Amino acid sequence: MSASSAKPDYAFVRLTNVGKSFRIESGAIEVLRNVSIDVADRQFISILGPSGCGKSTLLMMLAGLEPVSSGAIEIAGQAMRAPRRDVGVIFQDPTLLPWKSAIENVLFPIEIFGLPFAKYQARAEALLELVGIPEARHRRPRQLSGGMRQRVAICRALIHEPKLLLMDEPFSALDAITRDELNVTLLDIWERYHQTAFFVTHSIREAVFLSDRVVVVGLGKWCWMSQSHSRARATWVSARAATLIISVVNYAERSPRITPAASRTDAIA
Amino acid sequence: MSQDLLIAEPKAVHDGGAHAVGKFTRQTVLPVLTAVALLAIWEVSVKIAGFRPAVLPAPSAILETMWTNRDLLIVNAIPTVVETIGGFALSVVFGGLLGILLSYSTLARDSLYPNVILFQLIPKVAVAPLFILWLGIGWESRLAISLFIAFFPIVISTVSGLNTADAAILRLCDSLTATRTQVFFKVRLPYSLPFLFNGMKISMTLAIIGVIVGEFITSQRGLGYIILFAGSRLETAIVMAALLVLCIVGLVLYGLVALAEQIIMKRFGD
Numbered sequence: 401m402s403a404s405s406a407k408p409d410y411a412f413v414r415l416t417n418v419g420k421s422f423r424i425e426s427g428a429i430e431v432l433r434n435v436s437i438d439v440a441d442r443q444f445i446s447i448l449g450p451s452g453c454g455k456s457t458l459l460m461m462l463a464g465l466e467p468v469s470s471g472a473i474e475i476a477g478q479a480m481r482a483p484r485r486d487v488g489v490i491f492q493d494p495t496l497l498p499w500k501s502a503i504e505n506v507l508f509p510i511e512i513f514g515l516p517f518a519k520y521q522a523r524a525e526a527l528l529e530l531v532g533i534p535e536a537r538h539r540r541p542r543q544l545s546g547g548m549r550q551r552v553a554i555c556r557a558l559i560h561e562p563k564l565l566l567m568d569e570p571f572s573a574l575d576a577i578t579r580d581e582l583n584v585t586l587l588d589i590w591e592r593y594h595q596t597a598f599f600v601t602h603s604i605r606e607a608v609f610l611s612d613r614v615v616v617v618g619l620g621k622w623c624w625m626s627q628s629h630s631r632a633r634a635t636w637v638s639a640r641a642a643t644l645i646i647s648v649v650n651y652a653e654r655s656p657r658i659t660p661a662a663s664r665t666d667a668i669a
Numbered sequence: 670m671s672q673d674l675l676i677a678e679p680k681a682v683h684d685g686g687a688h689a690v691g692k693f694t695r696q697t698v699l700p701v702l703t704a705v706a707l708l709a710i711w712e713v714s715v716k717i718a719g720f721r722p723a724v725l726p727a728p729s730a731i732l733e734t735m736w737t738n739r740d741l742l743i744v745n746a747i748p749t750v751v752e753t754i755g756g757f758a759l760s761v762v763f764g765g766l767l768g769i770l771l772s773y774s775t776l777a778r779d780s781l782y783p784n785v786i787l788f789q790l791i792p793k794v795a796v797a798p799l800f801i802l803w804l805g806i807g808w809e810s811r812l813a814i815s816l817f818i819a820f821f822p823i824v825i826s827t828v829s830g831l832n833t834a835d836a837a838i839l840r841l842c843d844s845l846t847a848t849r850t851q852v853f854f855k856v857r858l859p860y861s862l863p864f865l866f867n868g869m870k871i872s873m874t875l876a877i878i879g880v881i882v883g884e885f886i887t888s889q890r891g892l893g894y895i896i897l898f899a900g901s902r903l904e905t906a907i908v909m910a911a912l913l914v915l916c917i918v919g920l921v922l923y924g925l926v927a928l929a930e931q932i933i934m935k936r937f938g939d
Contacts, residue, residue: 465840465844483846489841495837495838509845512851
């Protein structure tokens with residue numbers, strides 16, 4: 401089946417009938433079939449689903465780290481075949497280099513791209529300030545808490561001003577309190593820079609809190625719902641996925657979106 | 670979390686400080702005292718039992734011999750040191766290059782690696798006479814024997830070290846469009862450093878063995894030559910004095926690698 405979605409006039413990210421299967425000894429496992437999603441520029445979209453449903457695979461394909469088996473992915477009108485420099489990825493683990501300080505890790509993409517350090521030094525410091533850990537600038541990952549490390553990873557994904565931000569369950573390894581804090585921080589950042597963002601998660605709470613739009617993957621079906629601030633409206637194509645969506649909508653109605661700036665409590669800093 | 674750190678840090682330092690006193694006594698004073706005691710027993714028992722110097726000279730006699738023959742020992746220690754450093758340096762270069770080749774080329778790994786392992790099963794000292802045959806009795810064959818014995822740990826440590834880079838970090842590099850050269854120098858090499866230094870420490874001790882074996886066989890100069898030559902003339906005190914110099918040489922060379930490790934790991938450790 402295909403996920404039906406309203407086609408925006410200008411889709412920054414366009415997935416057309418994307419499919420993915422992995423070859424194994426006894427044949428092939430199909431992970432994704434006919435996924436079509438159009439995402440407008442500067443939209444925050446969450447891909448919500450249980451583990452093993454292929455949502456991380458979808459994100460890796462968006463990052464150009466996994467080839468698509470069928471269909472096509474277009475970013476800014478160009479076919480996505482290999483990683484691009486205008487994309488920032490935040491992985492499940494912080495993936496920091498242990499011998500580099502926080503700020504050196506933030507500047508790692510700049511080092512790889514061969515861009516002038518001096519130009520980005522101030523931006524790196526501003527980003528660390530924005531995520532609330534300016535004092536940790538010169539500390540190495542070993543001296544940072546899990547939440548602080550993931551904050552550094554967020555800064556690193558943003559340092560080169562990507563147009564598209566991809567996040568693969570970035571906070572799933574963190575405790576609930578840190579996780580909530582980081583969600584607020586992330587929203588803060590997103591409201592400042594407004595990149596197009598894909599956020600993969602299995603937490604309904606997170607998806608509803610962060611997104612303009614939630615794509616729900618459940619029971620082998622893809623469908624989507626959109627959400628506009630405190631009022632969520634859902635469109636769905638699958639009766640079986642409806643249960644999940646209804647729970648999302650209920651949740652959304654009970655917890656109106658918090659204004660990040662007002663609710664900011666940064667216990668870490 | 671940072672508050673936790675602030676509380677934990679001074680406590681840890683204090684702990685370490687209190688612990689260090691006991692540790693110093695146990696790990697430095699105790700072994701030194703044991704060594705001094707053993708030397709004293711040696712000295713006294715030689716005096717009492719009246720061993721002939723050709724069988725077992727007293728420690729004081731060895732030190733005296735070392736001093737009177739200092740010119741001979743220094744003149745012969747120099748080639749040993751130079752050739753050891755040469756053999757070690759060649760091992761690092763060739764072992765490192767072979768390790769990189771085996772890590773990066775599947776063809777090289779599949780065709781060479783089993784053979785390299787098989788090669789290691791040859792008792793390397795037994796091959797030494799071949800080098801004399803091929804390269805003569807000069808420094809070339811001593812260097813070759815040293816390289817032959819010492820390069821293998823470098824190969825192994827390079828291969829395993831270059832494979833230790835975190836898979837998630839390698840994926841990050843892919844997502845950043847990093848080139849293979851960038852990944853090698855900025856990620857794989859730094860990750861492999863602890864392995865490389867371990868390999869180099871082993872390699873340094875083996876390089877000395879290689880040079881001594883070479884000196885035994887070529888009988889031209891060096892501490893190995895002195896040991897063999899003095900031994901054949903029953904000048905046991907000189908043999909032991911040369912051994913002592915060899916110990917010092919080995920300690921210093923090993924210490925240099927360990928020092929380099931400390932300096933570099935301060936930058937590339939975690």
